[in-house]
Amino acid sequence: MEQVLQYFFEYKEAIFIIALSVFLGIEVISNVPAVLHTPLMSGANAISGVIIIGGIILVGHANLSSFSAELVLGILALMFGTLNVVGGFAVTDRMLEMFKKKKK
Amino acid sequence: MDKVLGTLNGTQYTVGDSLLELSYLVAALLFVVGLKMLSHPESARRGNLYAFGGMALAMLTTLLLHRDDNGSNISLTNIWIILAAIGVGSAIGWIIARKVKMTAMPQLVSLYNATGGAASALVALLEYPKALTGDVGSILVTVLGLIIGAVAFSGSMIAYGKLDGKVGDVMKPFMTYINLLLLVLTLGLGVYITVSPNPPDEMIWAIYALFAISLVYGVMFVLPIGGADMPVVISLLNSFTGIAAAMAGFIYNNMAMILGGILVGAAGMILTLLMCKAMNRSLINVIIGAFGGGVSAAGGEQGNIREIALSDAAVLMSYSQKIVIIPGYGLAVAQAQHITQELDELLEKKGVDVKYAIHPVAGRMPGHMNVLLAEADVPYEKLVEMDDINPDMPNVDVAIVVGANDVVNPAAYNDPGSPIYGMPIIDAHLAKNIIIMKRGMGKGYAGIENELFFNEKTRMLFGDAKSSIQKLVTEIKTM
Numbered sequence: 001m002e003q004v005l006q007y008f009f010e011y012k013e014a015i016f017i018i019a020l021s022v023f024l025g026i027e028v029i030s031n032v033p034a035v036l037h038t039p040l041m042s043g044a045n046a047i048s049g050v051i052i053i054g055g056i057i058l059v060g061h062a063n064l065s066s067f068s069a070e071l072v073l074g075i076l077a078l079m080f081g082t083l084n085v086v087g088g089f090a091v092t093d094r095m096l097e098m099f100k101k102k103k104k
Numbered sequence: 105m106d107k108v109l110g111t112l113n114g115t116q117y118t119v120g121d122s123l124l125e126l127s128y129l130v131a132a133l134l135f136v137v138g139l140k141m142l143s144h145p146e147s148a149r150r151g152n153l154y155a156f157g158g159m160a161l162a163m164l165t166t167l168l169l170h171r172d173d174n175g176s177n178i179s180l181t182n183i184w185i186i187l188a189a190i191g192v193g194s195a196i197g198w199i200i201a202r203k204v205k206m207t208a209m210p211q212l213v214s215l216y217n218a219t220g221g222a223a224s225a226l227v228a229l230l231e232y233p234k235a236l237t238g239d240v241g242s243i244l245v246t247v248l249g250l251i252i253g254a255v256a257f258s259g260s261m262i263a264y265g266k267l268d269g270k271v272g273d274v275m276k277p278f279m280t281y282i283n284l285l286l287l288v289l290t291l292g293l294g295v296y297i298t299v300s301p302n303p304p305d306e307m308i309w310a311i312y313a314l315f316a317i318s319l320v321y322g323v324m325f326v327l328p329i330g331g332a333d334m335p336v337v338i339s340l341l342n343s344f345t346g347i348a349a350a351m352a353g354f355i356y357n358n359m360a361m362i363l364g365g366i367l368v369g370a371a372g373m374i375l376t377l378l379m380c381k382a383m384n385r386s387l388i389n390v391i392i393g394a395f396g397g398g399v400s401a402a403g404g405e406q407g408n409i410r411e412i413a414l415s416d417a418a419v420l421m422s423y424s425q426k427i428v429i430i431p432g433y434g435l436a437v438a439q440a441q442h443i444t445q446e447l448d449e450l451l452e453k454k455g456v457d458v459k460y461a462i463h464p465v466a467g468r469m470p471g472h473m474n475v476l477l478a479e480a481d482v483p484y485e486k487l488v489e490m491d492d493i494n495p496d497m498p499n500v501d502v503a504i505v506v507g508a509n510d511v512v513n514p515a516a517y518n519d520p521g522s523p524i525y526g527m528p529i530i531d532a533h534l535a536k537n538i539i540i541m542k543r544g545m546g547k548g549y550a551g552i553e554n555e556l557f558f559n560e561k562t563r564m565l566f567g568d569a570k571s572s573i574q575k576l577v578t579e580i581k582t583m
Contacts, residue, residue: 011241014354014362021363025370028136032143034464034489037375037471042213043142043152044371045342047135048220050159050364051253051349052190054227056166057356059186060178070230075189077226082193084220084345089156090201091212092142096149098206098478 039095046088052081105169120169120177127165128360134158135364139371145484162360163190206479207436210338210469214264217342221256224249224348225315231355232311237303242355247294249351250311251318256344258322263338266326267468275328283328286321293317325391333390335469336379340387343372375470382464384516384526412563414572417539418579422454424501424537428493430461430530431473434507434543438569441480444506447577448482454580460486461493461503461530463511494531503535505556507542507569513554538562541569 008015032040055078062071105120134154141151167186171177178186197216204212228249235242265271293314297307304311329337350365380387412420421427429448435441448458460482466473474487497503505512512532515522532538538561556562565572 007241017359017362018350018366021366022370024136025139025367026374028140028367029143029371029374033145034462034471035474035484035487036143036145036148037464038209038213038469038475039148039152039471040139040142041339041342041372041375041470042209042216043155044139044368044375045213045217045220045345046152047139047155047159047364048217048342048346048349048368049223050135050162050361051220051224051227051352052159053162053166053358053361054231054349054352054356055189055223056163056178056186057170057172057358058227058230059189060167060170060182061172061176062182064179064181064185073226073230075185077223077230078186078189079193079196080219080226081223082190083197084216084223085156085159085197086194087197087201087212087216087219089152089159090198091204091209091216092152093149094201095206095209095475095478096152098475099145099148099484 035099039092039099042088042095043092046085046092049081049084049088052078052085055081116175118171121171124165124169125359127161127169128358131158131162131360132363134161135360135367139367158360158364206476207439208268209475210334210467210472211264211267213469214260214267214338214341217338217345218257218260218264220345221253221260221341221348224253224345224352225257225318226253227352228253228348228355229311229315231352233304233308235304238301240298243304244298245351245354247298247311247314249348249355250315251290251294252344252351253348254315254318255322255325256341256348258319259326259337259344260322260341262323262326263334263341267334271327273328273330275330279324279328283321283324286317286324290314290317290321329390333383333385335465335467335472336376336383336387336390338469339372339376339379343369343376346370346372379465379470382470382528384524384528409557410560410563412539412565414565414575414579417563417565418576418583420537420539421451421456421502421504421576422580422583424456426457426459426500427451427502427504428459428461428488428497428500428532428535430463430503430505430508430512430532431466431477432463432506432508432511433467434509434541435569436467436472436476436507438507440506440570440573441476441482443570443573443577445477445480445482447573447580448486450577450580458486459488459493461490461532462487463490463508463530464528466508466511490528490530494534497531497534498536500535502537502539503532505532505538505540506573509542509554512556514556514559515554519555532556533559533561536561539565541565541567541572543568 059074059078107119108116135158138151138155141147228246232246297310346365346368350362353361353365451458462473512530514533516524516527516529533556
């Protein structure tokens with residue numbers, strides 16, 4: 001018990017952020033019409049590409065003096081992350097574009 | 105930028121550090137606002153743009169302002185490498201996003217989700233050796249990020265393969281036990297790594313083993329899940345990717361990543377549960393139980409199938425007042441959305457009121473049908489959701505079911521033994537006439553008989569949806 005309380009105190013900011021963001025995530029998408037489920041999913045998917053920030057930090061501070069597996073995997077992570085972000089936003093935009101144009 | 109502003113917890117921080125965090129705050133707010141706007145038809149497109157803006161901002165400021173523990177910025181050579189990687193990823197992502205057919209949208213979302221999961225898993229894998237011995241908090245989030253990211257990656261790849269028809273459903277009774285074993289193994293190893301007093305350097309084998317087992321688990325987790333449940337799985341994996349990104353955010357103590365990730369994770373989870381509700385199934389049931397395992401109770405009173413000639417169908421439609429088209433995945437497969445729109449227009453000219461009834465899980469992804477019909481220029485106002493159209497069904501002269509099956513199966517109301525019992529359906533059986541366009545007498549995704557086909561108000565129009573509707577259009581034009 002004491003250990004749990006100890007962890008809670010040490011990571012209290014993180015735990016607060018998690019709790020509130022979960023609530024926010026639920027609130028933000030509640031009442032979404034079924035029409036928008038696919039674009040919403042694809043847009044949210046693109047946001048999860050925020051992992052790209054981690055990729056930038058990782059490769060950004062990687063040691064370039066020697067060739068390492070870490071660097072290669074880091075670059076791979078970065079490319080994957082970008083694919084997720086750019087592809088995700090682009091495809092969402094394309095879908096929503098079609099919803100728009102039918103306004104005569 | 106390098107001007108020291110002050111000291112916090114024994115570390116100096118500069119103007120750049122503060123600006124970086126400020127940009128993360130703006131990015132996180134843009135994510136929230138963007139997601140909120142995405143859930144309203146009028147603002148959706150702008151919302152998507154806002155979220156992208158937030159992402160671009162966070163990427164740019166990280167590149168320029170991020171400092172490591174030693175206080176050094178990202179060097180110019182590294183910046184070039186990063187820009188090159190981002191350039192390649194953007195080009196590929198953009199080209200695929202522009203080229204892909206709208207019917208293939210679910211596959212594409214799965215594929216992008218897989219790349220996001222892979223990125224999270226790789227980041228966690230590479231950050232693990234840098235963790236401090238005994239720092240349980242950091243190691244825990246790293247391990248969680250690795251597991252969830254790897255499962256999201258391999259699971260999404262299998263989902264992609266299935267949706268694309270490259271991977272079939274594999275369901276053996278023993279697989280439930282293997283999956284359970286894999287899950288225990290994954291979690292056990294994860295706990296072992298987290299609480300181990302050994303320095304991370306000596307645990308490298310374990311983290312790679314965990315990576316491998318998690319990948320296998322992701323594959324085994326999605327393999328047995330039937331096609332009808334794919335929307336739920338895609339949404340669930342989508343939520344996983346968000347959570348994995350948030351875990352990585354904790355490694356870097358990066359607020360934009362944490363908030364963005366958890367936001368997507370929570371939103372994805374709610375969407376998943378909404379879909380489960382639309383199919384009247386629990387999430388556990390989707391994950392563990394295979395759908396349509398041949399336990400169909402319906403069998404008896406089948407009666408006769410009555411076909412309708414094209415010309416008769418054309419006459420019936422032309423002289424109706426109210427027609428409801430109920431599209432299913434068959435319409436998407438046949439690429440019949442454009443010709444359906446043409447039929448709709450033709451009928452409207454004759455004074456027929458044409459609406460589309462959209463079931464929440466029609467297609468292979470929630471809302472997929474709306475996207476396809478929008479692509480074919482069907483006005484948004486004509487797409488009516490299930491709950492709104494059902495009360496009006498008895499007034500409908502003709503319900504045209506195009507390539508849909510389970511979503512109009514009355515067994516959901518009156519056959520407690522049916523696997524889809526309790527699932528909300530579109531009440532096609534209440535319409536005055538029902539025309540069902542089908543390739544043949546095949547069963548729907550749930551693999552069960554549909555008594556609607558034997559209803560005395562029902563007429564079948566066999567053949568490929570696209571060519572059938574094409575012929576109908578020609579027929580109606582000559583009238």
